[in-house]
Every structure is written in structure tokens, then in C-alpha cells.
Amino acid sequence: MNPATINLINQPLLVMESASLRLGRHHFGPYTLTLHAGERVAVLGPSGAGKTTLLKLASRELHHSGGHISLLGRDIRHYSLREMSRRRAVLAQTTHVAFGMQTELVVSLGRAALEIDPHLTTIVHNAMQLAHAAHLAGRKMDQLSGGEQARIHLARIFAQLWDIEQGLVMMDEPLAALDPGLQGELLDSMQSYAEARGHALLAILHDINQALHAFDRLLLVNNGQLESQVKADLHALPALQSLYGIHLGSLMTPDGQAVVYRKKNAALTARPQAHSHLNS
Amino acid sequence: MQRMISAHQEGQEGQPALPSRRAHLQQWLGLGAIAFAGLLPRSVHAANQRLVCVGGALTEIVYALGASADLAGVDTTSLYPPAAQALPSVGYARTLSAEGILALAPSMLLATEDAGPPTVIRQIENAGIAVHVLAANHQFEGLLQRVQKVGELTGHVREATELQTRLRTEWQLVRTNVEAHSAASPRVLFILSHSMSQVMVAGQDTSADAMLRYAGARNAMQGFTGFKPLTPEAVIAAQPDIILLTDLGLKAAGSKAAILKLPGLAQTPAGRKQRIVSMETMLLLGFGPRLPLALKELDRSLQSAMQAG
Amino acid sequence: MRIPFRSTPSAHWGNKWHVTLLLATTLLALAIASSIGAVPISWRDWLPPLHGENTGNSYVLWELRLPRTLLALLAGGMLGVAGALAQGLFRNPLADPGLLGVNSGAACAAALTIVFADSLPWGLPAGLRPWLLPLAAFAGALLVCFTLDRVARWITPGSIAGLLLTGIALNAIAVAVLGLCTYLSTDEQLRSLSFWTLGSLAGAGWTIVGVALLMLLMAIWQVRRLARAMNALALGEAAAAHIGIEVATLRSRTILIVALLVGATVAWCGMISFISLIAPHLVRTLHGSDQRRVLPLSIFVGGLLLLIADTLARTLATPAEIPVGIFTALLGGPFFLMLLNQTRERIG
Numbered sequence: 018m019n020p021a022t023i024n025l026i027n028q029p030l031l032v033m034e035s036a037s038l039r040l041g042r043h044h045f046g047p048y049t050l051t052l053h054a055g056e057r058v059a060v061l062g063p064s065g066a067g068k069t070t071l072l073k074l075a076s077r078e079l080h081h082s083g084g085h086i087s088l089l090g091r092d093i094r095h096y097s098l099r100e101m102s103r104r105r106a107v108l109a110q111t112t113h114v115a116f117g118m119q120t121e122l123v124v125s126l127g128r129a130a131l132e133i134d135p136h137l138t139t140i141v142h143n144a145m146q147l148a149h150a151a152h153l154a155g156r157k158m159d160q161l162s163g164g165e166q167a168r169i170h171l172a173r174i175f176a177q178l179w180d181i182e183q184g185l186v187m188m189d190e191p192l193a194a195l196d197p198g199l200q201g202e203l204l205d206s207m208q209s210y211a212e213a214r215g216h217a218l219l220a221i222l223h224d225i226n227q228a229l230h231a232f233d234r235l236l237l238v239n240n241g242q243l244e245s246q247v248k249a250d251l252h253a254l255p256a257l258q259s260l261y262g263i264h265l266g267s268l269m270t271p272d273g274q275a276v277v278y279r280k281k282n283a284a285l286t287a288r289p290q291a292h293s294h295l296n297s
Numbered sequence: 298m299q300r301m302i303s304a305h306q307e308g309q310e311g312q313p314a315l316p317s318r319r320a321h322l323q324q325w326l327g328l329g330a331i332a333f334a335g336l337l338p339r340s341v342h343a344a345n346q347r348l349v350c351v352g353g354a355l356t357e358i359v360y361a362l363g364a365s366a367d368l369a370g371v372d373t374t375s376l377y378p379p380a381a382q383a384l385p386s387v388g389y390a391r392t393l394s395a396e397g398i399l400a401l402a403p404s405m406l407l408a409t410e411d412a413g414p415p416t417v418i419r420q421i422e423n424a425g426i427a428v429h430v431l432a433a434n435h436q437f438e439g440l441l442q443r444v445q446k447v448g449e450l451t452g453h454v455r456e457a458t459e460l461q462t463r464l465r466t467e468w469q470l471v472r473t474n475v476e477a478h479s480a481a482s483p484r485v486l487f488i489l490s491h492s493m494s495q496v497m498v499a500g501q502d503t504s505a506d507a508m509l510r511y512a513g514a515r516n517a518m519q520g521f522t523g524f525k526p527l528t529p530e531a532v533i534a535a536q537p538d539i540i541l542l543t544d545l546g547l548k549a550a551g552s553k554a555a556i557l558k559l560p561g562l563a564q565t566p567a568g569r570k571q572r573i574v575s576m577e578t579m580l581l582l583g584f585g586p587r588l589p590l591a592l593k594e595l596d597r598s599l600q601s602a603m604q605a606g
Numbered sequence: 607m608r609i610p611f612r613s614t615p616s617a618h619w620g621n622k623w624h625v626t627l628l629l630a631t632t633l634l635a636l637a638i639a640s641s642i643g644a645v646p647i648s649w650r651d652w653l654p655p656l657h658g659e660n661t662g663n664s665y666v667l668w669e670l671r672l673p674r675t676l677l678a679l680l681a682g683g684m685l686g687v688a689g690a691l692a693q694g695l696f697r698n699p700l701a702d703p704g705l706l707g708v709n710s711g712a713a714c715a716a717a718l719t720i721v722f723a724d725s726l727p728w729g730l731p732a733g734l735r736p737w738l739l740p741l742a743a744f745a746g747a748l749l750v751c752f753t754l755d756r757v758a759r760w761i762t763p764g765s766i767a768g769l770l771l772t773g774i775a776l777n778a779i780a781v782a783v784l785g786l787c788t789y790l791s792t793d794e795q796l797r798s799l800s801f802w803t804l805g806s807l808a809g810a811g812w813t814i815v816g817v818a819l820l821m822l823l824m825a826i827w828q829v830r831r832l833a834r835a836m837n838a839l840a841l842g843e844a845a846a847a848h849i850g851i852e853v854a855t856l857r858s859r860t861i862l863i864v865a866l867l868v869g870a871t872v873a874w875c876g877m878i879s880f881i882s883l884i885a886p887h888l889v890r891t892l893h894g895s896d897q898r899r900v901l902p903l904s905i906f907v908g909g910l911l912l913l914i915a916d917t918l919a920r921t922l923a924t925p926a927e928i929p930v931g932i933f934t935a936l937l938g939g940p941f942f943l944m945l946l947n948q949t950r951e952r953i954g
Contacts, residue, residue, distance in 0.1 A: 078844050102850025109848075115697035115840040116895035122837065129838040130850025157894075177849060370925060388926025391800050394808060396670050397925030400644030415798065416809040424665045523793075 028090050030054045030185055030217050035084035036074050045070045045241040047084055054183035057211065057218040059228035059249065062238035063261060068221045069110065071238060072187050075219065076107045088185070099130045105185035106177040110193070112170050117159035120150070120169050127177035140179045141172075147206050148172035149199065163194040171203065175210055186211060188220040192227070200224075204231050225257060225265070225277050251275050346451060349398055351390050352409035354585035355431065356381050358444055359407070361460055361586040364451040369401040372412075377579055377587070395420040405450065409433050433584060435507035437468055440584050460586065467589035475513045475596050483603055484517040485509050486537035486567065488556075489524055490546040496559065497524040498532070504582040505541070512595045514539075529561030537567045539602050541595075543578040572602040624893070628906045632679065635910055639675045639917045640667065644924040647671075669811075677810035678916040679909035680818040681871045682881055686908020687825060688867040689882025690889070690901050694836040695860045696758055698766040699890070700945060702883035703868050706769065707776030708750045709879065712865075712872035713803060714780040715746025717787040720798050744869030750776055751861040805876035805931020807916050814874050821870055822905070825863055829901045832856065832863075836897040878931050880938020881908050881915075887945060911937075 029051045037046030045067045052058060060068045073079040074086065077093050086093045088104055096104070106127070114123055124141045128134050145151045150168040158166060171191060178184040191207070192200040208231055211218050222228045228235055229249050237244045237260045244260060247253040251267055254277065258265050264280040346367040350356045356375035359365055370385040372393075387398050390411045398406065398421055405427045412418060412430065422428045429450060431443050441461050448457020487505035489497045499505035500521040509516050517537035540556060550556050553573045562568040576598065580591045641647055643666070651663045685703075692708070693701045703709060719742040757772045784803065791799055835856045838846040843853050871878065885908035886900055893899050912930070915937065919930040 076848065078847065097850075098847055098852055099850040102848065107845075107848040109842075109845060112841055112845050116693075116699065116890060118837070118840055118895045122894075122896055123841070126838050126841060127849055129834050129846075173849075385925055388923065392804065392806065392808075392927065392929060394644070394920060394925065394927035396666055396920065397644045397927055399666055399670070400925050410793070413798075413800075414806070414808060416811075420670060420808075423669065425662075525789075 030056075030089060030183065031075060031219075032087045032090075033075065033084065034086070036081040036086050037083040038070065038074060038079060038081050040070070040079075043241060045074070046081070046243075048074065048243045049084075050236060050243065050246065052185070052217050052219060054217055055212070055215045056234065057208070057232040058220075058234045058236060059232040060219065060221045060236045060238055061223075061225065061228055061257070061260065062244075066238045067241040068238050069189055070241070071236075071243070072107075072189055072219065072221060076105060076187050077101060078107070102130045102177065103181060103184075105187060106174040108170055108174045108186075108188040108191050110189040112166075114158040114166075117157040120153045120156050120158060120161070121145070123158060123169050124150075124172045124176050127173040127175070128179075136180070140176050144172040144175035144179055145169075147175055147210060149202060149206070164196065164199065167191070167194040168199075168203070171207075175206075178214065178216060181214065181216075183215040183217075185217050185219065188218070190221050190223060193223070200227070207231075229253070229275065229277060251277075346405065347401070347403045348405050348407060348451065349387060349401055349403040350375060350407045351387065351393065351412040352407070352431075352433075353377065353579045354433070354440075354583040355407050355409060355443070355447065357579075357583065357585035357587065358447045358460075359451065362444070362448055362451060362453040362456045364447075364453045364456075367451055369403050370398065374579065377583075377585075393417045393421075395424070399424055399426070405429065407431065407447065407450065433504075435502075435504045435584055437464075437511070437588060440464065440586070440588055444586065464586065464589060468592075471589050471593045471596065472511070475511070475592070478513070478600065481603070483514050483538040483599060484536060485514045485539045485541050485599065486517040486532065486535060486565075487541045488527065488546060488559075489543065490549060496527045498527045499524055504584060507584075508581060508592070508595060509541075511592050512599060514599055527559070527561075529559075532559075532561035533564045535565070537565050538570075539572045539574055539599055540567045541599075542573065542575040543581065544575050545578055547573075547575040570605075572605070574598040574602050624903070628903065632906055632910060635913055636675055636679065639678070639913050640671050642917065642921055643671055644921070673812050673815050674807050674810040674916070674920075675913060676815045677818060677874070678807050678913040680815065680822055681807070681875050681878070681909075682885070682912025683905035683909035684818065684822055684825065684867040684871050685878065685881040685912065686885035686904035686906075687822075687829060687901055688864045688871075689884075689908070690886035690897070690904040691829070691832075691836070691860050691864050692882070693886055694839060694897055694900075695857065695864070696754075696766070696769055697840060697842070698769070699887055700766055700883075700942075701769060702880070702942075703747075703864060704877075704879040704882055705777075705942070706750070706754055706773035707780060708747050708754075708864065708868045709872055709877050710777045710780030710784075711750030712743035712747040712869045713877050714783045714787075715742040715749075716873055717784050717799055717803075718742065721787045721791045721795050740870055740873035743873040744866055747869040747872070748861070748865035751865045755857060755861055803877060804929035805878040805934070806919075806927075806929050807875050807912075808927070809874060818870065818874070821866065825867055826902070826905070828859065828863055832860065833898040833901050836860075836901070840895070840897075876929075876931060878912065878934050880934045880941065881912050883945070884938055884941055885911055887941075 031052040033048050033050050035047035035049055037044070037048070039045070048071055060071060062068050070079065074081050077096070080094070088096065088101070093101070121141055124145055125137055127144075128137060128140070142151070145154060148168045148171040150165070150172045153161060153165055153169060158169065161169065174186060174188070178186060192203060195203060204227060207218060210216070218232070220232070232249045235247050235249050235253055237247065237256055239260055245256050247256050254265050254267060265277050266280045267275050267277050270276055347369040348359065348364070348367040349370045350359055350368060351372040353374040353376060356368070356371050357377055359368060360378050360381065365380070368381070368384055370387045371381050372387055372390045374390060375381045375384075385401060387393055387401070390409070391413045393412060393414070395417045403426055406421055406429070408418070408428065408430050410430060410432060418428060429446070431446060433439065441464065444457050444460050444464070448454045487499040487509065489499065489505070498518050499516065500518050500523055501516070502522040503524060506516045517535040518531070540562065542556065547553070547556070553571065556573055557563055557568050557571065567573070576591070576595060579585070580587055581595065645663055645666045647663055647667050651667045654668070688703055692703045692706065693699055695701070716739050719738050723738060753776065754769065754772060758769055761768065788796060788799055835846070835851045838849055838851045839853070839856065847853050886904045888907050889900050889903040893903060912934070915933040916930045919933050920927045922928060
């Protein structure tokens with residue numbers, strides 16, 4: 018670690034201060050949050066709540082009209098796109114690749130902003146392996162299934178911040194297109210990838226259990242507002258209940274993990290599927 | 298490009314304005330010819346001339362002068378006499394090919410103003426070929442000048458003079474006939490048509506307008522120049538007594554009845570009396586050596602149409 | 607274990623071996639095309655003409671055929687790379703400048719100058735005269751490109767159907783303006799108009815070849831720098847921005863190059879369609895869709911295609927010639943339908 022990096026440790030990675038945006042008749046924000054290096058934060062909320070907009074503001078895909086957003090203490094509006102790309106990576110909900118490009122090429126595009134990149138081949142290879150996509154090398158994107166394409170894009174995100182420390186990885190439902198077994202494995206990959214580099218993870222999720230299990234903090238978004246920020250443990254249940262308007266129950270698995278499930282009514286006890294879900 | 302073309306058009310005085318060596322020679326000879334007009338026989342190009350002729354009327358003149366042995370190639374409008382159709386075709390006058398023409402090893406290119414594209418004409422000229430663009434001015438006098446010019450260029454001056462004399466005599470005869478009955482000049486609408494969906498009528502400054510005038514008829518369409526698309530209302534307003542077509546146009550339409558179905562035509566005297574006349578395109582509009590014949594035929598057709606109805 | 611990559615991501619500017627092969631093919635095609643034609647050429651004519659005595663077959667070879675074959679290669683190359691750029695920009699193999707109306711826009715502007723340049727109230731400087739047509743064609747192409755770009759981004763984002771429909775509309779407008787020009791033109795102007803609405807390389811000369819070569823080299827130099835960013839654009843505008851590509855700059859630069867290339871070819875050779883559609887597609891089929899290969903190889907393939915088409919156009923009906931635009935359209939029409947069939951599920 019060079020001295021400059023050490024110096025950054027105490028500085029928050031991403032700071033949003035009352036960042037807001039008006040899109041037509043919809044008003045988003047003000048969003049206020051602070052994200053430190055190495056933190057794992059999940060964004061939860063019902064569909065259309067403004068989760069993606071929050072992510073787009075933080076990644077500068079959309080420009081905030083009010084408030085302030087800074088990355089490593091510097092206003093994100095003062096970054097060049099190239100500088101930004103070396104600090105944060107973004108995995109969109111869906112990315113359609115034109116022309117049926119080769120998978121390695123797509124992964125290598127994560128590093129397209131670099132003029133000189135001597136270790137590109139190795140990094141692409143390792144990133145694909147980490148994203149469980151090594152076997153897809155040599156294939157063309159338009160021949161892959163949705164889940165396989167998602168893995169290639171995840172590898173692209175990995176490659177982008179592969180040799181960076183304390184970056185920010187933003188993901189919009191990264192696991193949606195994957196089958197449950199792979200979801201768990203890729204979640205593990207993301208965690209080890211972020212942990213090894215001190216990257217912060219900011220991910221939009223739909224699965225409450227994944228959020229509680231693999232993340233430190235939850236951002237609860239509803240009606241274009243950041244309703245609350247809670248620690249990712251069972252104390253978050255009341256907030257989650259009101260966020261989704263459902264009743265939630267919890268139980269412990271034999272190996273000591275908490276599992277949250279939706280109650281049909283208050284009297285109902287845990288369904289056995291909850292166990293199998295977690296163990297699979 | 299446009300300026301270039303006009304620079305190469307030869308005026309009615311017959312002064313060539315070509316930059317090539319051959320042209321200078323001609324110019325010099327031309328001046329000499331003017332100085333010794335009629336005294337010296339001018340058969341400069343008599344031997345082994347190879348001629349590419351672009352323009353049906355020019356080809357007709359070449360044949361009429363007995364210079365057809367010199368012809369190495371003609372364009373697609375050179376349909377008369379039928380023998381011309383057996384010659385190598387250099388294609389449509391406006392999309393000529395420099396190399397294609399040069400492949401015929403011509404010594405001279407005779408062309409109407411239609412010939413193009415301009416770059417190709419320039420390329421042929423740069424290859425050392427004498428290029429002569431002869432203006433078509435839709436006048437009998439213009440025909441005489443072109444006969445003279447072609448005669449000089451092909452070394453058939455005597456034949457040209459004979460042809461001019463014959464043309465003058467014939468023309469006089471036909472014109473006298475026309476003027477004899479010019480009191481009743483019919484209003485004629487000329488329709489140029491390659492398919493019934495694309496119908497153009499002749500305004501002023503057209504070959505058709507000139508022919509009608511010579512035939513003692515009036516062009517029913519007044520107030521514009523060139524060929525313009527037909528508007529039914531203008532046709533009704535023009536009240537033509539006779540519809541004049543080319544043979545090809547009539548063939549494309551199918552029958553005279555089909556012509557009369559064109560919007561507006563039925564409401565005209567020509568439509569009501571079914572007065573439709575057609576002639577061969579190159580004969581009617583070419584202003585070649587068959588001009589007196591064309592006028593005679595046009596006059597006869599118009600007269601008989603008027604008498605029939 | 608290392609997986610052997612079929613194409614390493616660090617591959618630069620095409621594969622050396624392929625480029626050598628293509629270069630050889632191109633030279634061979636050039637030699638063949640230059641030695642066939644209406645006038646038979648012997649080896650003696652290939653000796654460079656001596657001081658001014660340039661007549662006969664040597665003139666045909668050096669002043670007609672060689673400039674023409676070279677222009678066919680260069681113009682084909684320009685169209686090929688313009689097509690690859692446009693397809694990359696609009697992220698679709700059907701986004702051909704011709705189909706989208708760029709060629710018609712250029713032709714339209716050029717026709718307007720032919721018909722109206724003389725009736726301008728202010729006189730044109732004589733030095734500007736020869737450049738008026740190419741400049742107008744460039745302006746026309748640029749206008750269409752910007753319109754398309756607007757449509758692609760705002761009106762029908764991400765839809766090739768919307769883009770192609772816009773192309774139809776722009777083409778229709780251009781055809782109407784061309785028709786109006788024809789209607790208003792004098793006979794003399796009409797001769798100039800009919801020459802290049804059909805598309806022909808007959809106007810080739812060494813000056814045009816020189817300028818075309820310069821333009822193509824300039825385009826290659828620019829495209830080399832754009833190729834990687836063009837690859838990123840295949841992920842979509844947002845993703846490209848996320849990985850650090852200045853998309854706005856890329857778009858405007860690409861549009862400028864496409865307009866310049868298409869404008870120049872239209873001004874010199876008239877409307878030659880479909881080369882820009884076919885060349886990049888052939889390259890992608892053979893070599894994959896890495897723009898660092900597609901862009902340079904499209905130059906070669908486009909050049910070869912137009913050279914073949916023009917050689918056929920000028921030799922099939924000797925001593926007459928068939929407008930080359932007719933050939934490329936005959937070739938390209940069915941090809942487009944085939945492509946449409948291949949991508950039909952992705953349209954709409």
C-alpha cells in the first residue's frame with residue numbers, strides 16, 4: 018500500500034448530501050448517505066421506488082440537480098469519465114452487447130479507458146474465472162444465455178477495478194438472471210473480490226436474505242426517498258416490513274444463520290422451504 | 298464542368314475552339330477556308346477517318362453525306378437508317394464511357410449537346426481525339442449549318458453542299474404547302490410519354506414546339522419552357538384541337554383510347570373528336586436530314602386529323 | 607490453467623498475417639482490374655509515359671484506367687469504413703449510411719448547388735468553385751447524420767426500426783428535393799445531375815485519387831484512435847461512459863468522419879449504395895466483431911467490392927458502360943434482405 022492510499026482510509030469513499038433529481042413529474046431524493054471503503058451496502062425497496070435512480074446519481078449516469086455528491090472528497094462533476102472509471106465500476110440491470118462480440122473482448126472492455134495495460138490478458142482471464150465464466154471464453158455474446166451473459170458482465174466489472182484499491186462497485190440486481198446455486202457462488206466471489214481490494218459494494222437487491230447475509234448495511238428506498246439506513250441484521254425487520262408492506266418472520270438455521278421469510282398471516286410458522294433455500 | 302461544355306460547343310460561325318493540336322490545325326484551316334471560300338476543295342480528313350457519332354440526327358447526316366463508312370460507333374439514339382443499328386453502340390448519350398469510346402480507336406467524336414458526362418468528354422479530348430459538340434437549335438438553318446459542319450469534318454464538302462441544296466428545295470416546297478392553308482392553324486398538344494404514369498407536355502423552346510410552328514400549328518401549351526409534367530386543368534384550359542404523340546408513346550399507352558383516358562383530355566376538342574396523331578420520335582424531333590419529310594408528314598397528319606373531325 | 611485465447615484482448619490493429627494477405631489480394635485485384643477493359647493493354651503501356659507524349663493505349667492506362675481503379679479502391683474503402691463506423695455508432699449491422707439517407711442527403715445538397723450555384727445573388731470566388739460540390743455534399747451528409755443521431759438518442763432510443771424508418775423518411779425527402787432539382791434544372795444541369803445520381807467512377811483523375819488517398823489516410827489515423835472506444839460503445843452508451851469512454855466526443859467525431867467520407871464519395875462518384883452495408887458485415891462474419899479489426903478490414907473489403915463492381919460495370923457492355931451504382935444495388939438489395947431476415951427477431 019502506498020502512502021497515498023493509506024491517507025485515504027479514513028476519508029469516506031462516497032458522500033451524497035441531499036442529492037436530488039427531478040425527472041418529469043417524479044422527484045427523487047434528497048438522498049444523504051456516506052459509504053466507506055470496504056463497506057457492503059444493499060439497496061432495498063419495492064419496484065419503482067427509485068433504487069436505480071439512486072445508483073445512477075451516484076455513478077453520474079444521471080446528473081443531480083440539487084445537493085452534493087463526492088467521490089473520495091472530490092465533487093463527482095469534476096471527475097473525467099476516465100478518472101471515474103478507475104474509481105468505480107457499474108453493473109447495469111441489463112446490458113445488450115451489439116454485434117455478438119467475443120466474451121474476452123467484452124470483459125477486456127472494462128479496461129478500455131487504459132491506454133497501456135500490460136497485464137490485460139491475465140486480468141481478463143482471472144476476472145472470468147472469478148465470475149465463474151472461464152468456460153465461456155471464445156464464445157460469442159449472442160450465443161450465451163441470460164445468466165451466462167450476466168457472468169461475463171460481472172467479469173467485466175471485476176476486470177475494471179482489478180488492480181485498484183478502495184474502489185466502489187455499484188450493481189443493479191447483479192444476481193437476478195442467475196439460478197439460485199450460482200447466486201450464492203457469485204455473491205461469495207463479489208465479497209472476496211471486494212474484500213481483497215477494500216472495494217465498497219453498493220448493490221440493489223430484491224432478496225432480503227441475501228442482503229442480510231452478505232451486506233453490512235441496508236438502504237431502504239421508497240417513493241423516491243431514502244426512508245432509512247439500518248444495519249443488516251434482524252433488527253431491520255420492522256423497517257423492512259413497513260418498506261414492503263408485508264409481514265416478515267425469522268428463524269435460525271441449525272448452523273446459526275438467521276433466515277427471513279414472508280408470513281401469510283401472523284399465526285403461520287416457518288415453512289420448510291426456507292431451510293432448503295439457504296442450504297442450497 | 299458546365300463552363301467547360303459551353304467552351305467546347307462550336308458556334309454557328311463554325312469556329313472551333315478546341316485547345317488540341319488538331320483543333321489548332323482546323324482553326325487555321327478554317328480561317329483559310331473562309332479566306333478562299335469556294336476556291337479550294339477542303340478534304341483534309343478524307344483518308345481513314347474513324348468517327349464516333351453521338352446523336353441520332355448527326356448519324357443521319359453522316360449517312361446522308363455518304364460518309365457512313367467512316368463510322369466506328371454510334372449511341373443508342375442513332376436508330377435511322379436501320380444500318381446504323383448494326384454499328385457498335387457506345388451506350389446512352391449521357392452516360393458515355395471514355396475507355397469504351399477510345400477502344401473504338403476513333404479519330405473524331407461528333408456529339409450533340411446531350412453527350413456526357415462532361416468529365417468523360419474531357420477525358421476523350423485529352424486522349425488526343427478531336428471532339429466536336431454541335432449545337433441543336435431546332436431551326437432549319439441550324440440543320441443546314443450542321444450539314445455543312447459535318448461535311449467539312451468528314452471531308453464530304455461537295456456532298457454537303459448538294460444535300461443543303463436538296464434540303465432547301467424540299468423545305469421550300471413543304472413550307473409553301475403549309476403556308477397555303479395556314480389560315481386555320483390548329484392548337485396542338487405534344488405529349489412526350491414513356492409510360493402512362495409519366496406524361497410530359499412540350500412547352501416553348503422545345504423541338505416539338507419548333508416543329509409545330511413550322512407546320513403552321515400553334516402549341517396549345519404556352520407560358521413555360523421545356524418539357525413539364527402534364528396537369529389536367531392546364532390541359533383543359535389549353536383546349537387543344539389535336540394531340541400529338543411519338544410512336545413509342547402511343548405504343549406505351551397501348552391505344553388511342555387509352556390516351557383519351559388521361560385526365561382532362563376528354564374535355565378538350567381533341568378528346569371529343571378523337572384527334573390523335575403520332576409520329577416516329579427521331580423523325581419528328583431529330584432535326585436531321587429528314588426534316589422536310591418530317592414537316593410534310595406532320596402537316597399532312599394534322600390536316601387530315603382536322604378534316605376528319 | 608491458462609485458457610488459450612482465440613483472440614487475445616490485447617490484439618492490435620488486426621492480425622499482421624491477414625493484413626499481408628489482404629494487401630496482396632488487393633494489389634492482385636488492382637493489377638487484374640487495370641489490365642482488362644475495352645482497350646487491350648500490352649506490358650509496354652505499363653512503362654510510365656515519357657514527357658507529354660501520352661496518347662493511345664498508354665493514355666488509356668495511365669489517365670483513365672489506373673486513376674479509376676485506384677479511385678474504386680479508395681472510394682470503396684471510404685464507404686466500407688464509413689459503414690463500419692455508422693454501424694458501430696448506432697450499434698446495429700443494419701445501420702448503413704445509404705439506407706439511413708446519408709448518401710441521399712449528400713447527393714441532395716450537391717444537386718442543389720449544381721442547380722442553384724449560378725443563381726446565387728453573390729458571386730462565388732473562382733478558387734472555391736471546384737470544392738463547392740464536395741463541400742455541399744459533406745454538409746448534406748453531416749445534416750442527415752446529426753438528424754439521425756438526434757432520432758437515435760431521443761425520439762426512438764435504441765430501436766433500429768425507428769432509425770431505419772427515419773432513414774426512409776430522409777431518403778424520401780432527398781428524392782423529392784432531387785426531383786425538384788431535376789424539374790428546375792436546365793438541360794445542361796440535367797446532364798450533370800444524371801451523371802452522379804446513377805453513381806459512376808468515370809470522373810476519376812489523379813487529383814481526385816490524391817485527395818481521396820489523403821482523406822482515407824486521415825480517416826484511418828482517426829479511426830485507429832476511435833476503434834477501442836467503438837468497441838466499448840457496443841455495450842451501450844451508459845456502459846461505455848461507465849468504463850471511461852467520452853461518449854459524446856466519440857459520437858460527434860464519428861459523425862464527422864462518416865459525413866466527410868460519404869460526402870466525398872458522393873461528390874466524386876455519385877450515389878453508390880450497399881458497399882457500406884456489405885463490407886463491414888463480411889468482415890464481422892469472417893473475423894468477429896472487434897472494431898479494431900472490423901474498421902481497418904472494412905477498408906480493404908469495401909475497396910475490393912467496389913473495384914470488382916466497377917470493373918464489371920465498365921467491361922460487361924463495352925464500348926458502352928453500365929452505371930456502377932446499378933451493380934452495387936443489384937448486389938446489395940438481396941444481401942440486405944438476407945441480413946434483415948437474420949436479425950428479424952431483434953428488430954422492433
